[in-house]
Amino acid sequence: MAIIRKIDELDLKANARHSETHGGWSIQGQDGEKFLQINTVGSADREIPGKVSQTLRLSKEAVEQLAELARKHL
Template identity: 80%
Template structure:
C-alpha cells in the first residue's frame, strides 16, 4: 500500500493500452489523519479476478491537487 501526498507530472514514452476493471474507495484513518483509499480489482482475464490488485491512500493535499488537475485538464 502507498500513501500519496502529492503528484508530479511524468513524461511517459510508451502509451500502453489498459484493460477495464472495477474500482472502489473508502475513507481510512491513520495516525489521526484521514485518507481516501482507492482499490482496484483484478480484471476478468486475471488469474484471480476480483482480487484487490492495487491500493493507494491519498492525503487531503493529494486529493486537492488531483481535483485541480482534473479541472484544468479534463
C-alpha cells in the first residue's frame, strides 16, 4: 500500500494500453489522519479474479491536487 501526499507530473515516453477492471473507494484513518483509499481488483483474466490488486491512499492535499488536475486537464 502507498500513501500519496503530492502528485508530480511524469514525462512518460510510452502510452501502454491498459485492461479494464473494477475499482472502489473508502475513507480510511491512520494515525489520526483521514485518507481517500482507492482499490482496484484483478480483472477477469487474472489468476484470482476480483482479488484486491492495487491500493492507494491519498491525503487530503493529494485529493485536492488531483481534483484540480482533473478540472484543468479533463
